[in-house]
Amino acid sequence: MTAVSSALIEENGTLQKAVRGDHRLVCDLVTQGARVLDVGCEDGALLDLLTRERGVDGRGMEISQAGVNACVARGLSAVQGDADRDLVDYPDNAFDFVILSQTLQATREPKTVLKQLLRIGSNVIVSFPNFGYWKNRLQLLFYGRMPVTDYLPYSWYDTPNIHFCTIRDFVALCEEVDARVVKAMALNDMGRKVGFNAPWWVWNLVGQQAVFLLKR
Amino acid sequence: MTSTTSKADESGSEGVTRLVAQNEADNPSSKKIVFGADQALALDAGEELGPWQIAYETYGTLNAERTNAVLVCHALTGDQYVASQNPITGKPGWWSHMVGPGRPVDTDKYFVICANVLGGCLGTTGPASANPATGKPWGLDLPVVTIRDMVRSQARLIDHLGIDTLFAVIGGSMGGMQVLQWAASYPERVFSALPIAAAARHSSQNIAFHEVGRQAVMADPNWAGGAYHEKGLRPSKGLAVARMAAHITYLSDAALHRKFGRNLQDREAISFGFDADFQIESYLRHQGMTFVDRFDPNSYLYVTRAMDYFDLAADYGGSLARAFLHSPTRFFVMSFTSDWLFPTVESKVVVKALNAAAANVSFVEVESDRGHDAFLLDEPEMFRTIRGFLTGAANARGIPAPGGGL
Numbered sequence: 001m002t003a004v005s006s007a008l009i010e011e012n013g014t015l016q017k018a019v020r021g022d023h024r025l026v027c028d029l030v031t032q033g034a035r036v037l038d039v040g041c042e043d044g045a046l047l048d049l050l051t052r053e054r055g056v057d058g059r060g061m062e063i064s065q066a067g068v069n070a071c072v073a074r075g076l077s078a079v080q081g082d083a084d085r086d087l088v089d090y091p092d093n094a095f096d097f098v099i100l101s102q103t104l105q106a107t108r109e110p111k112t113v114l115k116q117l118l119r120i121g122s123n124v125i126v127s128f129p130n131f132g133y134w135k136n137r138l139q140l141l142f143y144g145r146m147p148v149t150d151y152l153p154y155s156w157y158d159t160p161n162i163h164f165c166t167i168r169d170f171v172a173l174c175e176e177v178d179a180r181v182v183k184a185m186a187l188n189d190m191g192r193k194v195g196f197n198a199p200w201w202v203w204n205l206v207g208q209q210a211v212f213l214l215k216r
Numbered sequence: 217m218t219s220t221t222s223k224a225d226e227s228g229s230e231g232v233t234r235l236v237a238q239n240e241a242d243n244p245s246s247k248k249i250v251f252g253a254d255q256a257l258a259l260d261a262g263e264e265l266g267p268w269q270i271a272y273e274t275y276g277t278l279n280a281e282r283t284n285a286v287l288v289c290h291a292l293t294g295d296q297y298v299a300s301q302n303p304i305t306g307k308p309g310w311w312s313h314m315v316g317p318g319r320p321v322d323t324d325k326y327f328v329i330c331a332n333v334l335g336g337c338l339g340t341t342g343p344a345s346a347n348p349a350t351g352k353p354w355g356l357d358l359p360v361v362t363i364r365d366m367v368r369s370q371a372r373l374i375d376h377l378g379i380d381t382l383f384a385v386i387g388g389s390m391g392g393m394q395v396l397q398w399a400a401s402y403p404e405r406v407f408s409a410l411p412i413a414a415a416a417r418h419s420s421q422n423i424a425f426h427e428v429g430r431q432a433v434m435a436d437p438n439w440a441g442g443a444y445h446e447k448g449l450r451p452s453k454g455l456a457v458a459r460m461a462a463h464i465t466y467l468s469d470a471a472l473h474r475k476f477g478r479n480l481q482d483r484e485a486i487s488f489g490f491d492a493d494f495q496i497e498s499y500l501r502h503q504g505m506t507f508v509d510r511f512d513p514n515s516y517l518y519v520t521r522a523m524d525y526f527d528l529a530a531d532y533g534g535s536l537a538r539a540f541l542h543s544p545t546r547f548f549v550m551s552f553t554s555d556w557l558f559p560t561v562e563s564k565v566v567v568k569a570l571n572a573a574a575a576n577v578s579f580v581e582v583e584s585d586r587g588h589d590a591f592l593l594d595e596p597e598m599f600r601t602i603r604g605f606l607t608g609a610a611n612a613r614g615i616p617a618p619g620g621g622l
Contacts, residue, residue, distance in 0.1 A: 057576070065581050072578045072601045075608030077546065079567055079579040086571070094574040 021191020022127045023049055025211045026099060029125055029183065030054050034096035037061065037120065039083050040103030044071035051076065059095075061086065084108045087116035095121045102209075104128045105161040115177050124179070124214040130186070132166030132204040151189070151208060167204040174214060183213040237304050237337070237510055238445075241353075242346050244271035244332070244339025245303035246296050249376055253348075257334075257369055260525075261359040267348050270373050271339025272296050272331035275315065276323035278379070284615050285379045286321055287370065288330040289387030289394035292462075292519055293511055295338045298330040299323065304338075304510045313594055318620030320603040321386065325616045329377070333394075334369045335361040335518035343514035344445070355514055356442035363390070363526045367397045374405070383613055384606065386410040388591035389558060390519070393418075393526050396566065399547070400528055400539040408546040408609040410602065413555055413591040415562035416536050416569070417527040422557060425465050426520040429458030433513045442514055455513045456504030463503045468554040468587035472496060529569075536569035543570075546612070547577040548605040550591075550598065557588040578605055 023046045030036060033055050038047050041060030044067075050056045060078035062068045071078035081087075083100070084107050098121030100113070105128055107113045117124045129152055130136075136147040146156040154161065165173070167186065174181055186194040186207025194206055203210070248271040251257070256266025273296040278285060288298045288311065295302065299309035299316050315321040315328055332340035335358070347354045374382065385398045385406050392414020399409040418426075433439055436454025440447050464472075480486065481498040492498040529536040547570055551563035560581050570577040580601045584590040591598065607617040 059576065065583075068578075069580050069582075069597060069601050072548070072580050073604035075604050075611065077576050077578045077608070079571065079577055080581065081571075086568075089568050089571040091572060091574055 019049060020045070021187055021193075022101065022209055022211055025185055025187070025193060026050075026101060026125050026127060027053055029123075029211075029213050030056060030097050030099075033057070035094075036097045036099065037090070037095045038099045038101065039087070039117070040101060040106075041071060041076075041078060042067050044074055044076045044078065046099070046101055047071065047076045047078075048074060056097075083113050083116075087113065087120060090116075090120045092119055093122060097121055097123045097125060099125045099127075101125075101127045102129065105164050107163065110163050110165070111173060111177065114173065114179070118177065118179055118214065118216050122215070123182075125211065126170075126214065127209060127211040128165065128170065129161070130167050130204065130207045130210050131164040132168065133208045134205050135189075135208075137205075167207055167210045168200050170210065170212065171200060174212070179214040179216065181212060182215055185211045187211065237512070238344065240303060240339055241337050241342065241344040241512065242339070244296075246271050246273045246332075246339060248272070248339050249373060251372065255372075257365070257372065259359050259365050260362040261365075263359040265341065265359065268334075268341040268369070269339070269345070270331050270334075270341070270369055272329055272373055273298065273300060274330075275299050275328040276326050278327040278377075279615070282379050283381065283383060283613060284326045285374075285377070285382050286326045286328045286384045286386065287374065287382050287398075288315060288321070288328060289366075289370070289385065289391035289398075290330060290333065291387070291389040291391045292523065293507070293516075294391065295336070296330045296332045297338075299328070302510075305506075310592065313592075314599070314602070318618075320599050320606060320618050320620075321384075322618040322620065324619055325610075326383065326618075329373070331370055331373055333366045333390075333519065333522075335366070335515060335522060337512035337515035340369070342512065343442070343518055344512035353445040355445065358518065360521055360525075361518060362522050363393045363397050364401065364531075366522065367394050367401055370394070370398075371402060371405075381405050381407055383615065384408045384410060384609065386412070386602075387414075388412040389414060389588065390523050392558075393523065393528075396528055396539075397526075399543060399545050400531075403540075403543045403545055406545045407613055408548065408606070410548040410550070410605070411563075411566065412550045412598075413552055413558045413563075413588055414566075415558050416529060416539075416566050418523050418525075419562070422465075423524045425462065425557075426524055428461050430517050430520060432457040432461065433516060436513075439513060442517075444513070450508070451513045452508040455508045455511065455516060456501075458516060459507040459511075460500040460504040463500060465557045466587055466589040468556065468585055470554060470585040471587055471589075474585070475499075536565065537572035540570055540573040540575050543573060543575045545575065546605075546609050547575055548602065549577060549579045550601070551581050552584045552586070552588070552590040552595075553581060554585045555588045555590065 036056040036058045047058045061081040068078045139147040186203040187209040189208045250269040253266045256264040332338045335342045337344040392411035395411040433454040436451035438449040439451035476496040479495040532538040551560040567579045610617040
């Protein structure tokens with residue numbers, strides 16, 4: 001393989017990684033110039049997208065220091081922090097949007113975290129993997145084993161995802177904490193929005209991930 | 217610290233160095249501004265200081281909009297020569313890794329200012345400076361100064377230079393304390409603030425170390441109640457011991473072990489005596505001896521005291537968050553894993569307060585085994601993240617990002 005072709009592959013790889021499907025949907029929900037806190041911001045890919053496309057005043061919180069340093073090195077504001085422990089530090093209504101992207105299932109107390117998000121942000125966007133997705137159900141049904149897929153590649157004993165839920169579970173939690181569901185979307189296994197309206201139970205089957213916009 | 221030091225005390229070249237240092241206290245090699253009695257500085261101690269002067273160095277060019285000025289605040293024994301040769305030691309600037317052409321604080325893009333602190337001994341009014349009332353060195357007649365006084369004096373300098381808002385205020389250790397004070401006292405004048413290896417207050421343990429140092433100085437008979445200048449004396453041994461003790465706190469156990477271990481100094485076996493058998497002893501003695509030639513002992517008392525008195529939250533009813541409420545400043549807080557003098561937990565206190573104030577804050581902890589001194593050393597992760605932060609801040613400010621690169 002020549003240096004040129006490997007560089008091209010690398011470039012393509014970066015391009016493919018550049019905008020994840022759920023990031024695209026989240027980005028569409030955020031208003032121009034908003035104050036945004038991204039909880040569990042990883043290396044800052046979503047924050048970077050929001051800054052470029054929405055001109056947001058963005059902050060990130062990330063549990064791994066390596067992720068934080070990566071964010072800061074690319075010019076984003078980020079702090080090391082744990083959603084379970086450190087959200088209490090922020091004042092009420094500090095942000096227009098608080099985003100919890102693919103992190104809810106990894107928190108120790110998802111309900112408390114969701115309440116904190118609703119306190120800190122006027123709008124809350126939560127994206128999470130739907131454990132009710134049909135492929136997960138089939139694995140459990142046919143093999144009797146905890147699902148391991150490309151999207152959720154961990155075994156039960158090493159997964160950081162300790163609180164899985166389905167879309168319907170999440171809707172129930174929203175009711176419990178008095179959150180209003182402003183918008184909900186399901187994503188298929190291509191990371192694209194399921195383009196039809198359907199009852200929750202259908203989305204709960206065909207959605208690999210879900211993105212919710214909530215308000216108090 | 218026995219025979220070797222006293223011989224060094226008498227040697228000709230060291231004496232010359234000291235004369236240069238003495239002269240630098242009033243007539244620095246750098247730029248300086250003298251403020252008259254009518255432009256006195258109001259001090260926290262309740263007194264007015266005037267006439268007084270501030271010595272500073274600048275690098276790079278101020279742009280037409282006056283938006284690209286960066287203030288570097290130096291640490292306890294630092295000086296204004298952040299990126300240029302120190303006139304006493306002849307050594308390169310103390311932060312030339314960080315500040316210079318193509319460096320994270322890029323002097324090709326920014327107008328960088330660094331001033332000697334109030335209470336210092338390299339040209340800004342301090343105990344070694346001549347008291348205008350007597351013509352003799354101030355000594356202990358100089359009121360005790362605080363970090364806030366230092367920052368007030370710097371604000372006067374920035375006013376004088378015609379700069380309204382600083383693009384960045386950056387500093388490590390005591391420099392970081394000044395950065396926090398700047399952000400609290402003049403939030404509208406600080407676009408971005410970078411306190412590094414610092415804290416919002418000096419801890420009990422750190423006050424304790426400083427007290428040991430001061431006692432060492434004051435226990436030296438040559439200190440003469442602070443009047444050593446007039447009596448032609450110099451408490452060199454006391455100051456050297458103070459420096460030796462302090463120097464240990466700047467390093468880490470791991471760094472010391474890597475550098476020196478239990479290696480012996482120029483000998484095959486231990487001597488069963490009290491010479492410097494071990495390399496670490498010899499190294500510390502050397503650190504102490506070279507320090508006394510460039511630093512005024514009374515100045516060491518004043519500046520350590522300023523750090524001890526620093527407790528930013530106390531000025532805001534005990535709530536650090538209130539110091540930063542509605543702050544428009546972009547913050548970058550940094551600590552080092554092996555720094556036990558200003559440990560990460562102190563930086564996290566600052567970050568927590570900034571979060572509570574909903575301020576714009578980034579926090580980076582750098583993995584390093586070099587202790588507190590890491591901020592002065594070649595730490596690529598520090599440069600990479602500061603460069604990134606300043607790039608984001610420069611974009612927001614509408615001025616060029618640092619050049620160079622990784």
